[in-house]
Amino acid sequence: MIGIWALVAYTGAAPALGLPNLHNPFFLPSPGTVAKSLYNMFAHEGFAHDVWASTRRIGLGFLISAAIGIPLGIAIGSFRIVQAFFEPIIAAVRYMPASAFIPLLIIWFGIYEKEKIAVIFIGVFFPLTLLIADVSAGIPKELVNIAYTLGASRWQVFWRVLLPASWPGVLDNMRIGIGWAWTYLIVAELVAASSGIGHVILSASRFLQTDKIIAAIITIGILGLLTDALFRWLYWLLFPYSERVSR
């Protein structure tokens, strides 16, 4: 991809492909320019502070979503009564786009941290809970039945079979969910923020600094890759028994 980018940026092949004139460095700065401005942003413009602000919001918003969503999701997937009560509500709210809540959340929480975290929560909590409910509901019935024949009570089946059988799926869906957290965070920061990667993107766009915009987007990509690697490592560490883990 970087190869294509470099080719388009340095040779000016874009108009021939019917794209806007990307040869113009204003529209598409070269990889070198972007690398340089990324360095400048970290070295002179306090970009690290913005990265940290965004990461912290993600961390908090995601942790709160997971802390409520995981137990609730497992309960919905395991117990009919809980499912009957919560699932319709959550399924409905899930269809309401989190970004549509932003104006309301600004009125409720102001324009600072609480509002950002609330946006992430609304964007992540509802779908995450449903995915985790699916994980718990999808535990093979045979495992549950065999536990009953071995003398387990309902409670023991929950603690000793349903929970341990759910954990790998829970972690998988957390990995998916944290991706959504990034999406909603940037949306929230684009609307109102005084720090954060989204804020940097927005101010760079006011000054037409495309190189900075691209640098910020690449930073998000790298952070995403790192998070993904972290989750994969956790999976490997926590679930050595999984068929997917080889060692």
Next chain:
Amino acid sequence: MSSISVSDVSMVFETRRGRVQAIDRVSLEIPDAHFACIVGASGCGKSTLLNIMGGLVRPTSGTVRVDGRQIHGPGTDRGMVFQSYTLFPWLRVRENVEFGPRLKRMAKEERRRISDRLLQEMGLADFARAYPKELSGGMKQRVAIARALANDPKVLLMDEPFGALDALTRAAAQRFLTQIWEQHRRTIAFVTHDIDEAIFLGDTVYTMTPRPGRLREVIPVDIPRPRTLDEFGTPRFGELKRHILELIIEHENRGVSQTAAAP
């Protein structure tokens, strides 16, 4: 003395396409230390019958008794082994075997003694610390049998436990189960659609026919034990097999001609 008896059990499923009679008034009694095989074509209700005996499915009518006492759900007096691999993947082999004793809060040393002995018997002593994913299909089923035996059940209920194994592994598993049975002398109900398997293993073969699932005939297997692979070639084995096949095929043909005669 441990026997399991089924009296007048019927099972009706309500499905979208109407009522399906899966089992129609089945009664049987498996005496103590007896190896009973239940054979029938797929869909004849044999697995449902076994699940009812295990207490996992509540019959529409009829009762199941273990040693004369009626059952009302699953219990440790009946150990089950299924065709699908049902080991808990997050537990090591030894922990799988000790699952039942742990639920009973048995002391660690005692649990360990039980699992040591069973793993030894199953030839799995070297795999005590392995996870199920590291085992072959045949080994997984041996662990599943050990796990069921760890609870010291009165009756073993087995639902095509070797159905997913390849032919060679399956033959080895059958001989192995015979040895285990001779040591432990448990009452066993063993469901299969493999007639050879049923004759080789069973003291008695119960044949079932589908739609509705009915007990067709009870055939005592008068081949003396210990049985070896040579039995498969004996005339008596052939006669029994032919007889059982006829019972099942005759029913199938009747089904076909009925369909053909329908306007």
